Amino acid sequence: MTNPSLFEKIGGEAAVNAAVDIFYRKVLADKRINQFFEGVDMEKQAAKQKSFLTVAFGGPNKYTGKDLRDAHAHLVKRGLNDSHFDAVMENLGATLTELKVPADLIAQAAAVAESTRNDVLGR
Amino acid sequence: MPRILFDNQEYESGPGETILDCLTRHGVPAPHSCRSGLCHTCMMRALKGTPSGESQRGLKDALVLQNYFLPCVCVPPGDMSVVLPDAETFRTDTVVTRLDRLNPEIIRLRLARPENYQYRAGQYLTLFNADGVGRSYSLASVPALDGDLELHIHRVPGGVVSGWVDDRLQAGATVSIGEALGDCFYVPGRPDQPLLLIGTGSGLAPLYGIARDALQQGHTGPIKLYHGSSTPDGLYLVQELQDLALKNPGFDYRPCVSRGNAPAWTVRARADDRALEENPNLAGWRIYVCGNPDMVNHTKRRAFLAGASLSDISADPFLPSLP
Ligand SMILES: Cc1cc2nc3c(=O)[nH]c(=O)nc-3n(C[C@H](O)[C@H](O)[C@H](O)COP(=O)(O)OP(=O)(O)OC[C@H]3O[C@@H](n4cnc5c(N)ncnc54)[C@H](O)[C@@H]3O)c2cc1C
Numbered sequence: 001m002t003n004p005s006l007f008e009k010i011g012g013e014a015a016v017n018a019a020v021d022i023f024y025r026k027v028l029a030d031k032r033i034n035q036f037f038e039g040v041d042m043e044k045q046a047a048k049q050k051s052f053l054t055v056a057f058g059g060p061n062k063y064t065g066k067d068l069r070d071a072h073a074h075l076v077k078r079g080l081n082d083s084h085f086d087a088v089m090e091n092l093g094a095t096l097t098e099l100k101v102p103a104d105l106i107a108q109a110a111a112v113a114e115s116t117r118n119d120v121l122g123r
Numbered sequence: 124m125p126r127i128l129f130d131n132q133e134y135e136s137g138p139g140e141t142i143l144d145c146l147t148r149h150g151v152p153a154p155h156s157c158r159s160g161l162c163h164t165c166m167m168r169a170l171k172g173t174p175s176g177e178s179q180r181g182l183k184d185a186l187v188l189q190n191y192f193l194p195c196v197c198v199p200p201g202d203m204s205v206v207l208p209d210a211e212t213f214r215t216d217t218v219v220t221r222l223d224r225l226n227p228e229i230i231r232l233r234l235a236r237p238e239n240y241q242y243r244a245g246q247y248l249t250l251f252n253a254d255g256v257g258r259s260y261s262l263a264s265v266p267a268l269d270g271d272l273e274l275h276i277h278r279v280p281g282g283v284v285s286g287w288v289d290d291r292l293q294a295g296a297t298v299s300i301g302e303a304l305g306d307c308f309y310v311p312g313r314p315d316q317p318l319l320l321i322g323t324g325s326g327l328a329p330l331y332g333i334a335r336d337a338l339q340q341g342h343t344g345p346i347k348l349y350h351g352s353s354t355p356d357g358l359y360l361v362q363e364l365q366d367l368a369l370k371n372p373g374f375d376y377r378p379c380v381s382r383g384n385a386p387a388w389t390v391r392a393r394a395d396d397r398a399l400e401e402n403p404n405l406a407g408w409r410i411y412v413c414g415n416p417d418m419v420n421h422t423k424r425r426a427f428l429a430g431a432s433l434s435d436i437s438a439d440p441f442l443p444s445l446p
């Protein structure tokens with residue numbers, strides 16, 4: 001028997017879908033970072049949040065470190081830094097807590113997200 | 124192996140190959156980003172053939188009903204004909220059956236519904252003037268209730284198409300229209316879900332269609348319609364909507380006036396403000412917002428922050444044409 005992945009344990013695609021609305025709502029309401037998420041096209045923004053959550057949950061995706069670097073390069077130019085990264089981590093944790101995901105799985109998701117810090121911040 | 128028809132060319136897909144991979148292998152430039160069914164950049168629509176279930180996961184119900192899908196995760200189950208959402212060129216001719224005025228600035232245009240013309244109340248179509256200039260107008264008619272297609276056209280100063288409709292068009296004339304598009308329509312399946320409809324000006328057109336469609340389909344949950352205008356003159360179909368509210372206890376109609384004196388039968392407020400004040404918790408609701416683009420985008424965001432799920436918000440900003 002293979003061990004279920006973190007993605008499967010958190011609840012897979014359905015968990016991502018449940019988390020998108022909650023996470024995006026938190027981010028839009030968070031004055032520390034909402035300037036990065038102001039795009040008028042909310043569907044496109046939400047689809048990107050879904051990509052983000054799938055990566056953080058260790059789900060199937062084809063994003064490389066370089067892709068994450070490229071995707072955030074225009075934000076780094078606008079001043080994206082560690083404090084913003086920390087705020088996103090906080091919103092991620094709060095979202096998963098709200099969805100009643102067990103603490104050890106939240107810690108694992110946080111570790112996956114944390115591992116992308118240097119790529120996201122373009123260092 | 125299944126064959127894919129795209130842009131008038133047929134491509135044969137390989138074993139287990141997705142439609143996106145098949146097109147790119149043949150050198151066809153198709154938009155894409157994540158290639159994992161997440162980002163929706165590559166979204167297409169199937170005109171023939173059925174997309175795989177996996178390729179429609181995570182799409183809004185309204186898009187699924189119209190056969191939209193994600194080619195990056197779609198291994199075609201059989202032959203398919205697919206298009207990019209903005210590459211649709213379907214056009215058909217029809218006849219003006221009636222023209223009248225709903226208020227000093229808004230004209231009601233009724234067109235014979237062409238045979239086999241599929242649409243849902245609240246979607247929009249492109250109306251072409253005699254020179255082939257096209258503009259989008261939303262459908263106020265309901266396929267199950269109305270024989271004709273009904274549009275509410277606000278005459279804008281110097282408007283190429285709205286001016287042509289008002290000055291030139293007469294009953295009996297032939298006009299050209301495109302197919303019905305967009306995801307602003309009533310989705311059956313959750314008859315007790317509360318519906319919030321917010322519109323300004325001719326933004327009432329799709330909402331008038333959606334409200335009547337929902338009632339006609341046996342919707343049991345509350346339906347609240349807020350129609351706003353800067354002056355009482357700008358409100359229209361008032362009698363019809365008041366009658367509809369009398370006949371249907373679940374349906375509420377709130378005509379709103381945002382400037383000057385408001386008569387007793389109206390509310391002195393902006394429609395969007397009043398709608399959100401009276402309904403501050405929108406978790407579980409379905410929202411429709413149409414009309415002035417700034418109002419629509421602003422209200423969409425407010426409704427989302429008030430708890431509505433993004434997949435339960437349908438919004439059509441009536442954007443002006445780009446020069
Ligand atoms: C999805 C969608 C659905 C729509 N549904 C409807 C509908 O149901 N009913 C309806 O009336 N319109 C609707 N519109 C708007 C419509 O498509 C046209 O933009 C509008 O009728 C103006 O076209 P025109 O050719 O008359 O004016 P144009 O020749 O395109 O514009 C003339 C001038 O008027 C300005 N202008 C354009 N719109 C306005 C406005 N609203 N107020 C003031 N000035 C303006 C332009 O910038 C330009 O300077 C919809 C738009 C979209 C995108």
Ligand code: HEM
Nearest residue numbers: 033036037048051052055071084085088113116120156162
């Ligand atoms: C925690 C680690 C992070 C991961 C794993 C991550 C992942 C992603 C992914 C996969 C995308 C989609 C890229 C695409 O397909 O176009 C994306 C987009 C985006 N991310 Fe992140 N992200 C992270 C942190 C952040 C932070 C800290 C911010 C800002 C505060 C941020 C803001 C954005 C924005 C605004 C977009 C959309 C960009 C656009 O408009 O194209 N992200 N992110």
